[in-house]
Amino acid sequence: xxxxxxxxxxxxxxxxxxxxxxxxxxxxxxxxxxxxxxxxxxxxxxxxxxxxxxxxxxxxxxxxxxxxxxxxxxxxxxxxxxxxxxxxxxxxxxxxxxxxxxxxxxxxxxxxxxxxxxxxxxxxxxxxxxxxxxxxxxxxxxxxxxxxxxxxxxxxxxxxxxxxxxxxxxxxxxxxxxxxxxxxxxxxxxxxxxxxxxxxxxxxxxxxxxxxxxxxxxxxxxxxxxxxxxxxxxxxxxxxxxxxxxxxxxxxxxxxxxxxxxxxxxxxxxxxxxxxxxxxxxxxxxxxxxxxxxxxxxxxxxxxxxxxxxxxxxxxxxxxxxxxxxxxxxxxxxxxxxxxxxxxxxxxxxxxxxxxxxxxxxxxxxxxxxxxxxxxxxxxxxxxxxxxxxxxxxxxxx
Numbered sequence: 353x354x355x356x357x358x359x360x361x362x363x364x365x366x367x368x369x370x371x372x373x374x375x376x377x378x379x380x381x382x383x384x385x386x387x388x389x390x391x392x393x394x395x396x397x398x399x400x401x402x403x404x405x406x407x408x409x410x411x412x413x414x415x416x417x418x419x420x421x422x423x424x425x426x427x428x429x430x431x432x433x434x435x436x437x438x439x440x441x442x443x444x445x446x447x448x449x450x451x452x453x454x455x456x457x458x459x460x461x462x463x464x465x466x467x468x469x470x471x472x473x474x475x476x477x478x479x480x481x482x483x484x485x486x487x488x489x490x491x492x493x494x495x496x497x498x499x500x501x502x503x504x505x506x507x508x509x510x511x512x513x514x515x516x517x518x519x520x521x522x523x524x525x526x527x528x529x530x531x532x533x534x535x536x537x538x539x540x541x542x543x544x545x546x547x548x549x550x551x552x553x554x555x556x557x558x559x560x561x562x563x564x565x566x567x568x569x570x571x572x573x574x575x576x577x578x579x580x581x582x583x584x585x586x587x588x589x590x591x592x593x594x595x596x597x598x599x600x601x602x603x604x605x606x607x608x609x610x611x612x613x614x615x616x617x618x619x620x621x622x623x624x625x626x627x628x629x630x631x632x633x634x635x636x637x638x639x640x641x642x643x644x645x646x647x648x649x650x651x652x653x654x655x656x657x658x659x660x661x662x663x664x665x666x667x668x669x670x671x672x673x674x675x676x677x678x679x680x681x682x683x684x685x686x687x688x689x690x691x692x693x694x695x696x697x698x699x700x701x702x703x704x705x706x707x708x709x710x711x712x713x714x715x716x717x718x719x720x721x722x723x724x725x726x727x728x729x730x731x732x733x734x735x736x737x738x739x740x741x742x743x744x745x746x747x748x749x750x
Contacts, residue, residue: 359483360674360742366476367731367738373475374730378468379450385439385457385464388498391416394437394467398492401471405478407490414505416494421487422477428486431741432512432700433473434520434693435466436496445721460723462523462709465730467492469523473734485745489515499545499654501692507699517664518702519740520693521733526717527708529726532672532736533684534705536665540658541592541618542625543690544651548573548636551646554609563607564645567600570611574598576635577615584631591628592618592688618688620657658694664703664740667747671739677732689718703740707733 386394395416402409402420409420440460444452452458459465474490489512495502512518527533550573552564574595581591593615600611619625629651640647665683672681684706693704709729716722 357674359480360739363476363480363738364675364735366479367473367734370472370476371731374468374472374734375727377471378464378727378730381437381464381467382450382459383453385452385454385459387441387457388438388495389415391438391494395492395494398437398467398471402474402490405475407474407478410511413511414507414509415502417502417506417511418492419506419511420474420490420492422474422481422484422490423487424484425482426485428484428745429516430487430489430514431744432489432491432515432518432696432702433470433737433741434491434493434518434696435470436463436493436502437467438463438495438497438502440497440719442719442721446724448724458721458723460720461497461718462525462725463496465523465709465725465727466521466733469730469733469737473738476734477738488741491518496692499543499652499692501655501695503692503695507695512696512700515700517744518696518700519664519668519737520696520702520704521707521737522691522704523709523725523729523733524706525709525711525714525723525725527706528710529708529729530677530679530732531708532668532678532681532705532732534665534668534703535660535683535686536662538620538657538659538686539704540686540691540694541590541620541688542657542694543654544617544619544625545654546615546617546632546652547650548613549648550611550613550640552609552611552643553645555607557605557607560607563609564643566608566611566645569639569643569645570598570600570613572639573613573636576639577632580628580631580635585624585627589624590620590688591624592616593628593632618690620686655690655692656694656698658691658704659697660703661697661701663747664701664744665705667743668703668705668736668740671736671743674739675732675735677728678736705736707736
């Protein structure tokens with residue numbers, strides 16, 4: 353019976369051999385994207401794949417999630433490997449044969465690649481089932497892109513109660529192929545959303561003294577919000593307050609009676625989150641009261657900060673030593689993007705990492721209409737994920 357390094361190398365060779373199927377699956381999913389919480393056909397596709405492999409699976413886990421379980425022939429730890437599979441409301445503008453066939457919807461973040469990676473990894477591991485220690489949970493998560501996301505209801509379903517650790521990756525299009533980044537602590541920011549409506553009093557553009565201009569008040573709010581980070585937080589703390597939508601007015605000569613502002617807040621420290629919420633409320637209230645205008649302020653807490661467990665991040669880094677395609681594996685500074693994988697590491701040991709997937713000649717970032725990945729990143733991601741699984745079996749981490 354093969355053990356250790358010999359078995360791992362054989363698995364790596366099998367992953368390389370299944371690469372064409374990875375590409376085929378990824379491109380099929382890329383042509384047939386589904387939005388968060390609407391991923392019915394994608395979930396069915398995933399379930400059918402496990403049915404053909406004869407790996408036991410559950411559907412509708414926490415919503416549209418699919419969870420497959422492969423029990424090894426020897427005792428050991430239970431490790432969950434996660435891939436998300438929802439798409440975004442973006443029109444695909446790439447000129448490629450696998451362009452999205454769904455108007456206004458595309459995989460603009462690489463979740464199709466995540467899914468193809470995990471499915472084909474399951475196929476490889478099924479061939480080595482009797483040689484494996486412990487259990488692999490292949491966790492296919494829905495609705496990562498839209499808070500409250502799919503991770504939280506999956507955890508609340510109890511589906512991962514028996515898991516000793518959970519690992520996940522993101523194919524990172526702005527990182528070169530062959531590079532892997534992770535962190536032994538905070539890795540991705542908490543991501544919240546806010547909505548502000550300012551109710552003034554409209555009127556003729558020639559008679560501003562008879563109005564309460566919602567555009568002017570909204571502009572003042574936007575300006576003051578920018579001072580929260582620069583003037584009201586400790587300079588050693590990290591945060592972002594961004595107003596992404598400003599809607600007001602409908603005619604060039606009419607003073608708007610209402611303005612609507614929508615934006616996002618990013619942070620790593622919960623005390624910073626609370627401080628920002630309080631300061632936003634003071635700013636909005638002060639401006640509107642002093643101008644005799646009404647307002648509503650809704651602050652919607654989204655994903656918490658994603659914090660890796662140091663021991664599990666170290667396992668990921670060590671796994672990269674056995675992968676010839678990885679030339680750089682390092683701890684990196686955290687990023688301000690959000691990820692609901694954060695819920696898993698709040699409940700379980702585990703780590704998240706970025707797999708470099710920059711496609712030569714395609715400089716477009718995530719969530720861009722021309723987003724694409726270098727598909728050669730998928731087998732690298734698969735090797736790192738399964739390397740983390742083996743690392744957990746070797747290390748006494750639970």
